[in-house]
Amino acid sequence: MMVAMIEAPRLVWGSVDWVPAASAVAVVLLALLLVGYWRVGATRAVRLTAACLKALGILVLVFCLLEPLFSGSRARPGANQFVVLADDSQSMTLRDRPGQPTRGEQLKTLLGKPAEWLAKLGQDFDVRQYAFDTQLRAVNQFDDLAFDGRASNLGAALDRIARRFHGRPLAGIVLLTDGSATDGDSVERALAQGGNGSTRLPPIYPVLIGRESPAKDVGLDPVAVTQTNFEDAPVTLTAQVTTSGYRGKTIVAQLFDEAGKPVEQQKVAVEKDGEPMAVRFRIKPQQPGVSFYRLRAAAEGQLAQFDQPADKSLEATLANNTRMIAVDRRKGPYRILYVSGRPNWEFKFLNRALREDDQVELIGMIRVAKREPKFNYLSHSGETSNPLFRGFANQNKEEVEQYDQPVVVRLGTKDENELRGGFPKTAEELFAYHAVILDDLESEFFTQDQMQLLKDFVRRRGGGLLMLGGLESFKNGKYDRTAIGDLLPVYCDQAPAFPPDTHYRMALTREGWLEPWIRLRPDEDAERKRLEGMPPFWTLNTIRGIKPGATVLARAQAEGGAGEPVPALVEQRFGQGRAAALLIGDLWRWHLRRPDANQSDMEKAWRQTIRWLVGEVPGRVELTASARHEADEPEGALTLAVQVRDASYAPLDNATVTLKVKAPDGTPLELRADPDPRQPGQYQAVYVPRQSGAYRAEAFASAPDGSQVGQSQTGWTSDPAAEEFRSLQPNADLLNRITRATGGQVVDAKNLKDFVATLPTRHADITEPYVRPLWHQSWVFALAILCLTAEWGLRRWKGLP
Numbered sequence: 001m002m003v004a005m006i007e008a009p010r011l012v013w014g015s016v017d018w019v020p021a022a023s024a025v026a027v028v029l030l031a032l033l034l035v036g037y038w039r040v041g042a043t044r045a046v047r048l049t050a051a052c053l054k055a056l057g058i059l060v061l062v063f064c065l066l067e068p069l070f071s072g073s074r075a076r077p078g079a080n081q082f083v084v085l086a087d088d089s090q091s092m093t094l095r096d097r098p099g100q101p102t103r104g105e106q107l108k109t110l111l112g113k114p115a116e117w118l119a120k121l122g123q124d125f126d127v128r129q130y131a132f133d134t135q136l137r138a139v140n141q142f143d144d145l146a147f148d149g150r151a152s153n154l155g156a157a158l159d160r161i162a163r164r165f166h167g168r169p170l171a172g173i174v175l176l177t178d179g180s181a182t183d184g185d186s187v188e189r190a191l192a193q194g195g196n197g198s199t200r201l202p203p204i205y206p207v208l209i210g211r212e213s214p215a216k217d218v219g220l221d222p223v224a225v226t227q228t229n230f231e232d233a234p235v236t237l238t239a240q241v242t243t244s245g246y247r248g249k250t251i252v253a254q255l256f257d258e259a260g261k262p263v264e265q266q267k268v269a270v271e272k273d274g275e276p277m278a279v280r281f282r283i284k285p286q287q288p289g290v291s292f293y294r295l296r297a298a299a300e301g302q303l304a305q306f307d308q309p310a311d312k313s314l315e316a317t318l319a320n321n322t323r324m325i326a327v328d329r330r331k332g333p334y335r336i337l338y339v340s341g342r343p344n345w346e347f348k349f350l351n352r353a354l355r356e357d358d359q360v361e362l363i364g365m366i367r368v369a370k371r372e373p374k375f376n377y378l379s380h381s382g383e384t385s386n387p388l389f390r391g392f393a394n395q396n397k398e399e400v401e402q403y404d405q406p407v408v409v410r411l412g413t414k415d416e417n418e419l420r421g422g423f424p425k426t427a428e429e430l431f432a433y434h435a436v437i438l439d440d441l442e443s444e445f446f447t448q449d450q451m452q453l454l455k456d457f458v459r460r461r462g463g464g465l466l467m468l469g470g471l472e473s474f475k476n477g478k479y480d481r482t483a484i485g486d487l488l489p490v491y492c493d494q495a496p497a498f499p500p501d502t503h504y505r506m507a508l509t510r511e512g513w514l515e516p517w518i519r520l521r522p523d524e525d526a527e528r529k530r531l532e533g534m535p536p537f538w539t540l541n542t543i544r545g546i547k548p549g550a551t552v553l554a555r556a557q558a559e560g561g562a563g564e565p566v567p568a569l570v571e572q573r574f575g576q577g578r579a580a581a582l583l584i585g586d587l588w589r590w591h592l593r594r595p596d597a598n599q600s601d602m603e604k605a606w607r608q609t610i611r612w613l614v615g616e617v618p619g620r621v622e623l624t625a626s627a628r629h630e631a632d633e634p635e636g637a638l639t640l641a642v643q644v645r646d647a648s649y650a651p652l653d654n655a656t657v658t659l660k661v662k663a664p665d666g667t668p669l670e671l672r673a674d675p676d677p678r679q680p681g682q683y684q685a686v687y688v689p690r691q692s693g694a695y696r697a698e699a700f701a702s703a704p705d706g707s708q709v710g711q712s713q714t715g716w717t718s719d720p721a722a723e724e725f726r727s728l729q730p731n732a733d734l735l736n737r738i739t740r741a742t743g744g745q746v747v748d749a750k751n752l753k754d755f756v757a758t759l760p761t762r763h764a765d766i767t768e769p770y771v772r773p774l775w776h777q778s779w780v781f782a783l784a785i786l787c788l789t790a791e792w793g794l795r796r797w798k799g800l801p
Contacts, residue, residue, distance in 0.1 A: 018065050026062045030055055050794045057787035060780060067773065075124055075764035080171040082125035082759070083161060084118070086111065086142055087177035087209070089133040089149035090724050094178075094316055096211040103209045104147040107176050110207070110749055111142035117753040124760045125171060132157035134636065134720075150720040151636070152177070155186025162190065162200040169765035172203045172744070178210040179731030182723045187734065191741040203744040203763050207752060210730040216245030217728050218297055219320040221276065225327055229517035229611045231604055233282035235327050240276035241297050244316075244728065247272060250300040253279040258292045258694070267300065288359055289331040290715035292694040296322040320725035324694055324717035331713070332359030334614040337433045339365045339423060341441035341472055345588035350437075351411075353603035360610055363433070364411035365419055367445070406445075423450055428647040430454070431461045434614040440470025440585075442477040443484065451483040458487050459575030461649045464613035469541040469585035476541070487579045489550035489572035495542040498563075503536035504556040506568050506584065512553035517612035518569075520601055530601065535592065539585030546570050556584065577617065620645045621710040623659075623699040628686065636720070641684045642673050642699045644709055651681025654704045659685055664693025664718075673699070689718040 037051045092104035101109070111118065121127055131139045133149020136157040154177065161173065181187050193200050221240035228234055241251055249270050255263040268277045285291045298305065298321055302314050306321075315321070336354070340347055343366055354362045410419050423446065424430035430453055443451070457463045467473055467488060479485040480493035508531065512518050521527040540556055546567060554569035571580040591602045622643040627636075640659055646652040657673035673683035689695060695716050701709040732746075739745055743763070747755050 018067075022062050022065045025065075026059060029058050029062075033058070046794065046798050050791050053787045053791040053794070057784045057791065060784040060787070064780060064784075073767040073769050075171060075760040076766045076768040077124050077760075078126055079766040080125050080169045080764045081128055081165065082121060082171050083128050083130060083165075083173040084111075084121070085157065085161070085173055085175045085177075086129075086131045086139075086145060087133075087152060087154075088131040088145045088147055089152040089180075089182075090147060090319070090721065091152060091178055091180045091728075092147040092209070094210070094725075094728055095215060097215060102147075103178055104145065106749075107209050108142060108145065110176065110752065113143075117756045120753065121174070121756050121759065130157070130161070136160045149724075151182040151724055152180050153183045153186065154181035155183045155188070155190045158201060158204075159186065159190040159193075162193075166200070170202045171764045172205060172759065172762070173201070174747075175204055175206040175735075175738075176209060177206065177735075179206070179208060179733075179735045180724065180727060181731065181734060182720070182726075184734070187738070191738065201742050204738050204742045205744045205747050205755070206735040206738060207747050207749050208730055208732055208735060209749070215316040215728075216314070217316040217320070218243050218246065218251060218299060219726060219728070220295065220297055220323045220722070221726065222723075223295060223323050223325045225325060227327075227329070229608045229615060230282075230519070231284075231608050231611075232522075233284050234329070234611075235283050235285060237281040237283065237293065237295065237325060237327075239279050239295055239297075239323065241268060241279055242274065242276050242727075243270050244273050246270045246299055251277070251297055252300050252303060253295065253297040254303075255281050255283070256294045256296075257286075258294075260294075263293065285327055285329050288329050290696055290713055291327045291329065292715065292717065293325045293327065294322060295325060316728055317725050319721040320728075322719075323722055324692075324719050326694065326715045326717050328714060330615070333361045334359060334434045334610075334617070335361045335363060335432065336435045336437060336610060336614070337363050337365065337430075338437045338439070339441060339445075340439040341367050341445065341470065343368060344440060344470070345586075345591075346439055346468060346470075349588055349591050349600075349602060350606050353600075353606035354610065356603070357607050357610075360607075360614070361414075362412055363414075363418070364409070365423065366409045366411065367406045367441075368409055369407035424453070425450060427453060427456065427461075427649070430457050431463070431647065431649050433457075433463065434617045435464035435466065435610070437466045437468065438473070438484075439468040440472050442472045443479045443482050446484070448483070455483040455487050458577035458579055462576035462616070462618045464577055464617060465574075465579040466609075466613055467579075467581050468587070469539060469581075469583040471539070471585060473585070474541045474543065474581070474583070487574045488547075488581055489570045489574075489579055490546050490567065490581050490583075491544040494544040496544075498540070498542060498558070501538075502540075502562075503538055503559045504540050504568075504584070505536055505559060506534060506554050506556055507531060507565070508554050509552050511551050512569070515553055515612075517608040518553055518605075520604055520608075535589050537584045537586050537589060540566070540568070541583040541585060542566060543581075543583065547572065549573070578613070580613070618643075618645075618649075619710060619712060620647075620649070621699055621701045621712040623697065623712040623714045625687075625697065625714050625716050636718070637686055637688045638716070639684055640671070640673065640687055640697060640699075641676070641682060642701065642712070643682050644701045645681060646703070646709075651679075652701075652703065652709065653680060655681075655683070655709060656702045656704075657683040658700045659687075660698050660700070661687055662696045663689075664691045664695065692719055692721060693717065 033051060033054055037047045086107060092107060093102050095102050118127070129139050129142065130136055131142070131145055132153065134151045134153055139145070190201065219242045221242065223237050223239040226236040226238065228236070237255070239253070241253060243251065247270055251268050251270060253266045253268070255265070257263050263283060264281050266279050266281070268279060270277070279297070283293075296306065305314050306318065338347060338350065347364055347366065351362055351364065354360045408422060413419055436454065436457065446454070454465070458465050465487060474490065475492045475495045479488065480491070485492050508518060513524075519527050521530055536559055537556070546552060550570050550572035552567045552570050555565035556568035557565045568583050569580070570583070571578060587602070591600055624641050625638050626641065628639050642657050642659070644652045644655045644657060653675065659671040659673055661669045661671065663669070671685040671687065673685045676682040676684050695718065696713065697715070698711060698713040700711045703709050735746055
């Protein structure tokens, strides 16, 4: 909305023809005055003061002979509209000091009858009255405000006003609020919309309600959830505690699970009010999938106030003392395909480690004999099957034993048909796994199509690949110039030679220390001792170097410090997935050095590594919930988006997607997700939470032929009261940003009446000219009389003639 600038007042002369005569009169009178005081016998200071007073009075009278006029423009009365916008949210129920009126009561006092400033505003503008909380609504009178809104959506309210008054002469907005907006991002968007540096909004004149130093309170900021692959405590909850009036006290933060059972408790000392204090909880959810926790904080000795009525609280409010937290530990099962060129110790220890993880399924495919015939038969020309089967009716290649097929043992398969034909040959078969581990296996084991399929498995499907350092891996397996070699994070074409019988010690790099799935101890000193206690390894695959974008997480150093450290563990992103290379070939030696009968570090390391490998692998159905920012959507609305893929992980269109949402009170709701025209294979539905608490949602997808594609779940929390009372201090900074962006001004409530009187000459679209005679102003003649009277009085006082 472009607002016209009102023309500034300027001085014009009504009787320009009188200028010569008035100038002559002024010169004559001033000359006589100068001569008269030159002859008076008095001190110079007295003569000068009296002469100046009389001269000023004469000049004012001569000035009036020219009929000076002030000319300018002002808002045409009643032609422009003006909005009065009042905050009707719960934050207005706060008392900044005990015994003082609430912010809402102060607001009603400003707006109650008779409000002289409001009446004056109505004389010059067409006033429109609105209130806002979660929504913007028109009000007839402000006495009906209940201050029970669940949120202060100031940005949404300003955006709706801008759209509602688009193209209409809106001169400004008087905003009465404490500035505690729960949609700060929406405020910034509302201010930024427009062109050439302008906004769609007219000048906004905020009236700040509330004191800058609120009453005693303990508050919690939103909790940050960080998930890692630490097996003991994979989830870290971090919250900021802020206080007012509790300096020198101790704050207790308590964490509860969904059933209300205490999980952990922490105490922090308040050194200075207003400074946030961090509390951190490291937890391990008892079950996979979506879990909910509740965090609350209060001063030590005041925890009992949570069980008392709100009016018995020792703080300004308890609404910001509690936060609900959603933790989504993705639910399996995750299927891992382990392919080895020979039986070895690595599979034994890996399989033993993963038995303790009920979300991971390890499927083994181990070759016990290579491609070579046990006997040499003299066969007919072109015959590939064993001649012992010659003469049988069924000569199908899939059922007749061949010479050079390797002997493979399958372990952990879900049925007798899984991997019956060897390594997967189709995307549908391979993409059913989440990760593939290759160990001690040469590249000739795979066909060219299978290697390209494995490359697509990582790049397009988003799966994980880990190659272990067996004797026939990397360069010895001739993986250079192959599709598998392309996705590995290391170069396999050349390798430096190392002296035989060299033993290696492993150490983490700087990047490795930052990866939680590599570390096994809670602190650095303990982790260094663990690394020093690891046995030396005898087998290491050397490489020419790492590829651009790859990260070395661990290095191997020859015992005794001979030579330069070489990479031992390298990883990189590849397309949608990730690939890693563990160049040590005898990691099983680590398990042999077992200090006690407790759980092996190696087994724990394997579980964390596998969790990292599959942690970001997408499923065929992925459900996410995100906030909507559409202008016409209800505030707090969520987009439930479902990504559906077919068996080859291509976007699946024409699917049927159903959503089941469970509200905090247990009420179920079923929604139908519609296709998103902007993204293939994505379906979405809009959901508006109406209750405070924890929500669960589950998506079910079926293919066009009616077969089930899969399902996915997610969860979120809705806690508008905690956001509303996140900060009890009025947000003056936000209001100042609003005024700078719109050309407005923050107004003191005490000066509201005088300020409103200036609004007609500030900004308006529809204006009219005005002329105001200066010589008609009483103060002009009062100034002249005052100067002449003062001069006469001074002369009498000093006895001058």
